[in-house]
Amino acid sequence: MTPVHFAFSSAFMLGLTGLAFHRTHLLSALLCLEGMMLSLFIALSLWTLQLGATNFSTAPMLLLAFSACEASAGLALLVATARTHGTDRLQNLNLLQC
Numbered sequence: 001m002t003p004v005h006f007a008f009s010s011a012f013m014l015g016l017t018g019l020a021f022h023r024t025h026l027l028s029a030l031l032c033l034e035g036m037m038l039s040l041f042i043a044l045s046l047w048t049l050q051l052g053a054t055n056f057s058t059a060p061m062l063l064l065a066f067s068a069c070e071a072s073a074g075l076a077l078l079v080a081t082a083r084t085h086g087t088d089r090l091q092n093l094n095l096l097q098c
Helices: 003-021 026-051 059-086
Strands: none
Touching: 003 026, 026 059
């Protein structure tokens, strides 16, 4: 495994472990998701550059567009949650009370 592959796989796994273990605030979960998507985007764009084929050149831009949509939906949920419940702590969210 090259150092570049190790760096991007460790960045993805760090975001995944942050998402799995530090679930106190919704904002921290969204930041972990964005870190994971950023590492995937950079790894996919470097892979297409190393491959040299123009067939896969639109894949990183498509991934970036989907991550921007995911970020905007997550921020909209964060604002709606903060307005209705007063905080973004995940312990205060209960589906039975909605």
